[in-house]
Structures are given as structure tokens and as C-alpha cells.
Amino acid sequence: MSETGIESVRSVRRSPPDWLLTGVRVVxxxxxxxxxxxxxxxxxxxxxxxxxxxxxxxGLMVVIAGFIEVGAVVLLLVGVKVRLAALSLIPVMLVAMLHVGPDWKNLGVLFGAVLLTAFSPSLSSFWQSSG
Structure with missing residues (x-):
């Protein structure tokens, strides 16, 4: 296998493909x-x-959680500051699980947010290719 082929295999192992990260954002x-x-x-x-x-x-917590969630949704939808948006959802989901208990929705959001925090490029969007 050529050196270029080996590097391409290594880069695939390091980060998930863009379509997967986009799918996680949509979910x-x-x-x-x-x-x-x-x-x-x-x-x-x-x-x-x-x-x-x-x-x-x-009353205050509803407003704080609402602004964090709406802000994260907008950033995820537009594809700007994806890591920041995902990172902001983590404490919200942890508090939700602490007070209400874990369910498939908040576990899914938590897992997706951790995945995006770990693997998203600093700026990505539906309309930009990471090359």
C-alpha cells in the first residue's frame, strides 16, 4: 500500500466522517x-x-435552560460553533438526568453532545466541506 493510502486509512480512524457528524447534529x-x-x-x-x-x-432555571437549548439548536442547525453548542448541552442534560432521571432522549443528547465535542472541527457547517 502506498504512503498516501496508509495516511488516508489513519485519518479515517482518527475522526468520524463528516456525514456522521452532520447526522448527529440533525438528531x-x-x-x-x-x-x-x-x-x-x-x-x-x-x-x-x-x-x-x-x-x-x-422560573429562572426555565429561562436559563431555554436560552441554552435554543442557542445550541440554532448553532447546530447553522453549523457554527458546533463544539460550543454541544458542550453547552452537556450540563443541561446532566441536570435533567439528576432531577428527572435518565431516559433515551437525554441520554441520546448527552452522547451526541459528547461525540460532537470530541470530534467536531472548530467551524463546520452543512455548506462547507472540511476538504
């Missing part, structure tokens, strides 16, 4: 967008839920 957007927006559209219900699960300062 995260699909999982986070509705709960993020609903925190604002049904603010009173969200505050009541946060209060019922024992979240301190439920």
Missing part, C-alpha cells in the same frame, strides 16, 4: 428543539414542572 436538533421552544411557549407549565421536580429557582 440533536430534532431532540432538543421542541423542548427548548416549549420552555418559552408554555412558560407557566415549565415553571410548574421544574418546581415539582425540586429544581431551585424554577
Amino acid at each position: 440533536l436538533v430534532a431532540l432538543v428543539a421542541k423542548p427548548a421552544v416549549s420552555k418559552f411557549l408554555t412558560y407557566g407549565n415549565s415553571v410548574a414542572f421544574f418546581d415539582a421536580i425540586g429544581m431551585p429557582f424554577p
